[in-house]
Amino acid sequence: MARNILLHMPRTQVLRRTLPSLTTTTGLTSRPFYSTPTQHTDGVFKELTEMRVRKPWIEALREKREAEKNPSPAQVQTVKPDVTPKKMSDSYTSVVLPLAKDPWMLDTYANSHGQIRTGALLMDLDALAGVVAYRHTGEGVATVTAAVDRITIKNPIREICDLELSGEVTFATGRSSMEITLQIAKAPEEGHHVDAEDVFFTCAFTMVALDPNTKKPVNIAPLEVATPAEKSLFAKGEENYKRKKAMKSSHILTKPPDEEESALIHKMWSESLAYADSSNPKSQPSNVTAMSKTQIHSTQIMQPQMRNRHNFMIFGGFLLKTTFELAFTCAASFSHTRPRFINLDPSTFEEPVPVGSVLYVAAGVSYTEPDPTGGTRIQVMVRTHVRPVEHQNTERKSTGTFFYTFLSPDTVSVLPQTYSEFMGWVAGRRRAQNLAATLAADPHPLLSATQAEPLTE
Numbered sequence: 499m500a501r502n503i504l505l506h507m508p509r510t511q512v513l514r515r516t517l518p519s520l521t522t523t524t525g526l527t528s529r530p531f532y533s534t535p536t537q538h539t540d541g542v543f544k545e546l547t548e549m550r551v552r553k554p555w556i557e558a559l560r561e562k563r564e565a566e567k568n569p570s571p572a573q574v575q576t577v578k579p580d581v582t583p584k585k586m587s588d589s590y591t592s593v594v595l596p597l598a599k600d601p602w603m604l605d606t607y608a609n610s611h612g613q614i615r616t617g618a619l620l621m622d623l624d625a626l627a628g629v630v631a632y633r634h635t636g637e638g639v640a641t642v643t644a645a646v647d648r649i650t651i652k653n654p655i656r657e658i659c660d661l662e663l664s665g666e667v668t669f670a671t672g673r674s675s676m677e678i679t680l681q682i683a684k685a686p687e688e689g690h691h692v693d694a695e696d697v698f699f700t701c702a703f704t705m706v707a708l709d710p711n712t713k714k715p716v717n718i719a720p721l722e723v724a725t726p727a728e729k730s731l732f733a734k735g736e737e738n739y740k741r742k743k744a745m746k747s748s749h750i751l752t753k754p755p756d757e758e759e760s761a762l763i764h765k766m767w768s769e770s771l772a773y774a775d776s777s778n779p780k781s782q783p784s785n786v787t788a789m790s791k792t793q794i795h796s797t798q799i800m801q802p803q804m805r806n807r808h809n810f811m812i813f814g815g816f817l818l819k820t821t822f823e824l825a826f827t828c829a830a831s832f833s834h835t836r837p838r839f840i841n842l843d844p845s846t847f848e849e850p851v852p853v854g855s856v857l858y859v860a861a862g863v864s865y866t867e868p869d870p871t872g873g874t875r876i877q878v879m880v881r882t883h884v885r886p887v888e889h890q891n892t893e894r895k896s897t898g899t900f901f902y903t904f905l906s907p908d909t910v911s912v913l914p915q916t917y918s919e920f921m922g923w924v925a926g927r928r929r930a931q932n933l934a935a936t937l938a939a940d941p942h943p944l945l946s947a948t949q950a951e952p953l954t955e
Contacts, residue, residue: 555805558809559802579636579707583720583722584634584667586721587666588634589634589667591629591666594685595607595661599660611836614658614661617819617823619699621816624646624814624815626665627680634670635676640708640709642708642847643847645703645845645846646704646842647704648844649841650840650937653696661685663680665678668721669732672720674708674716675707676706677738678703678705679702680701682699702735745844750921763924769913783911786911787832787863787911789914792862792912793860795858795861796824796860798820799887800853802853812853817847817882821861821902825861828861828862828880829878832910833910834908840875840903840905843933845900847897847898855887856884858882858883858884863912864912864925865930866911867930869905873907874906874908874910876912883897
């Protein structure tokens with residue numbers, strides 16, 4: 499059972515947490531409905547969930563330095579997690595952010611236009627994924643975010659309302675990784691389930707369980723599925739796993755441009771030559787921008803306030819928020835509009851980001867295409883690198899690559915000019931084609947699961 503912790507803060511707000519009680523149907527699969535004792539929070543990720551750190555930074559730093567000064571004999575013990583099969587309901591977690599009821603909590607989530615800040619919600623989703631993972635694995639292991647398999651906007655948030663964030667482990671075969679399906683929806687009234695039109699975000703995270711001592715992957719409990727809704731979620735997780743493996747074979751480093759892609763590249767290359775030729779009457783349209791001119795950058799030192807529960811690495815949700823907000827800024831600067839977020843493609847966390855390191859973030863438009871409903875879809879690639887603050891002849895280490903897609907109401911286009919840019923454009927086009935197929939097929943069977951029959955236990 500999730501712990502109920504009371505936080506004491508200058509301004510306290512109420513957060514509903516789930517505890518076993520009655521039975522009803524909720525957004526992911528049919529779930530017990532829960533009574534709602536209160537928990538105080540400021541609404542941000544570290545107080546929202548049990549992902550908050552376990553000890554003050556100064557204390558953790560002091561212990562680390564003492565261990566470095568007086569190293570004890572190596573006594574590395576491997577952990578043995580409980581691998582007894584578990585149900586999806588064992589990891590199910592739901593929290594409600596009362597943004598409509600509490601203006602001070604809303605203050606921590608509001609953007610400059612008076613809307614709910616997407617980057618803050620991405621932080622909460624990653625934190626919630628960690629809580630769900632630990633409810634499945636137990637506290638003996640260390641879980642890390644390996645990838646964000648997709649974040650899709652099902653319905654834009656057009657009003658200030660209470661939000662329900664919920665999730666559970668939906669795919670685990672007994673190996674070290676697990677897929678966690680999450681959603682953000684308009685919080686339903688007591689005793690009611692989430693309606694399809696009230697689901698705003700759906701997403702899937704891949705989390706990996708590690709031995710905290712050896713840092714090696716460890717096996718975890720497989721899932722035991724019973725109901726049709728659970729079987730549907732598990733099958734989708736298996737399908738996602740196979741799709742990710744198949745995507746590797748279509749990577750631009752593995753699969754060169756085909757005949758159609760080569761023809762498109764040649765056409766853009768010819769146009770760029772014509773635009774650069776002063777004797778050619780064909781001039782570059784004002785709504786076409788060279789890919790190199792879309793690049794923007796951010797550099798910041800990683801402070802301990804954004805560390806994860808293991809103290810010395812940065813919380814993955816903070817990286818999601820940072821990359822999303824730079825991607826949004828890039829798309830807005832490129833299109834001269836306020837674009838709407840549509841989707842985060844499968845993206846990877848390649849390496850952890852240490853506290854005290856310098857994080858370099860670069861965003862650029864990698865692909866554009868007309869949207870079927872009007873306007874332009876803008877795909878932004880964000881890459882993150884890190885190196886020590888001392889910069890002592892240390893090369894930047896790649897830590898992650900993220901692909902965000904936005905919708906601009908205007909007609910704009912990006913023009914690659916170098917070979918590397920053309921290859922990035924082809925890779926972006928392939929991702930866009932996968933996105934179109936994914937949106938048409940609706941890969942997250944959450945909405946259909948909302949009408950499932952209640953669980954019988």
